[in-house]
Amino acid sequence: MDLGGTRTKAVALEQGRLVSCVCLPTTDPISSLAGALGKLLYATKASLSDVAGLAVTGGGVRQAEEVFGIKPTRVDEIRSIGLGGVFLSGKKRALVASIGTGTALVRVEDSGARVEHVGGTGVGGGTIRGLGYYMLRRQSFESLRRLASRGSPLKVNVTVGDIAGGPVGIIPPEETASNFGKISEDALEEDVAAGIFRMVGEVVGTVAYFAAKAYGLERDIVVVGSPAAEPPLKSAILHTIRLFGGEATVPEHAEYAPAIGAAKHIAEATS
Numbered sequence: 001m002d003l004g005g006t007r008t009k010a011v012a013l014e015q016g017r018l019v020s021c022v023c024l025p026t027t028d029p030i031s032s033l034a035g036a037l038g039k040l041l042y043a044t045k046a047s048l049s050d051v052a053g054l055a056v057t058g059g060g061v062r063q064a065e066e067v068f069g070i071k072p073t074r075v076d077e078i079r080s081i082g083l084g085g086v087f088l089s090g091k092k093r094a095l096v097a098s099i100g101t102g103t104a105l106v107r108v109e110d111s112g113a114r115v116e117h118v119g120g121t122g123v124g125g126g127t128i129r130g131l132g133y134y135m136l137r138r139q140s141f142e143s144l145r146r147l148a149s150r151g152s153p154l155k156v157n158v159t160v161g162d163i164a165g166g167p168v169g170i171i172p173p174e175e176t177a178s179n180f181g182k183i184s185e186d187a188l189e190e191d192v193a194a195g196i197f198r199m200v201g202e203v204v205g206t207v208a209y210f211a212a213k214a215y216g217l218e219r220d221i222v223v224v225g226s227p228a229a230e231p232p233l234k235s236a237i238l239h240t241i242r243l244f245g246g247e248a249t250v251p252e253h254a255e256y257a258p259a260i261g262a263a264k265h266i267a268e269a270t271s
């Protein structure tokens with residue numbers, strides 16, 4: 001289980017294979033743990049006696065206590081992100097960018113023999129929710145995403161072409177020179193929403209690329225976390241990394257990477 005700042009994600013593994021994934025909003029750590037375990041048992045038609053071990057990671061890990069008689073093993077969040085990222089991508093080494101409420105960058109070598117936290121940024125999914133609420137008074141992520149899908153970031157961003165009339169260095173004219181640099185009081189809501197997703201995606205893509213390049217991993221970037229698979233964000237992150245010459249993937253089940261990594265960690269420790 002991954003007790004994230006916003007959402008709790010939980011997975012069931014059987015013989016090392018992913019058999020079920022559930023998620024729910026994070027409330028207090030005990031309710032989130034109990035709720036996630038209940039949902040998972042219901043989804044897998046399993047009972048408590050089938051649970052061989054319970055691994056917990058994420059921001060709420062310190063508050064994780066025994067639940068229904070099962071004592072959780074606390075697993076470091078960075079290690080969980082790293083192991084989950086290489087498991088889902090099938091890579092042996094990678095720079096895993098985990099975008100959640102904020103964004104963490106994790107370097108993995110030798111299939112997880114070495115996992116290192118290399119940095120991160122406070123720009124992440126929480127930034128989309130916060131700016132979306134303040135600028136557009138939309139509470140739900142889903143409604144912001146729908147709005148963004150109808151808008152264009154080019155209406156609120158200054159492009160390289162707007163300034164230079166053509167490309168500058170390696171950057172083509174249609175790329176961003178200044179996020180929100182030409183927003184006006186008449187800006188449409190959908191264009192503002194698209195600008196928020198684009199800005200967050202560009203920041204995450206940029207920091208991930210340069211962190212990866214420092215370790216020769218710029219062609220092995222793996223992006224995980226709940227927002228990673230959301231269309232307007234995913235495309236902005238992948239496009240930005242490609243623009244600089246890197247290669248990245250968002251694996252299937254990207255939002256469950258830390259939960260899977262935590263389970264893998266205890267499975268490895270007991271095998």
Ligand SMILES: Nc1ncnc2c1ncn2[C@@H]1O[C@H](COP(=O)(O)OP(=O)(O)OP(=O)(O)O)[C@@H](O)[C@H]1O
Binds near residue numbers: 006226
């Ligand atoms: N259905 C949804 N409900 C809430 N947030 C969503 C949803 N879908 C995508 N998101 C986005 O995902 C973000 C949370 O992502 P994720 O679940 O990976 O983070 P977290 O693990 O809770 O946070 P962190 O890892 O930073 O502690 C939210 O800030 C929001 O932008």
Ligand SMILES: [Mg+2]
Binds near residue numbers: 002005058
């Ligand atoms: Mg998280």
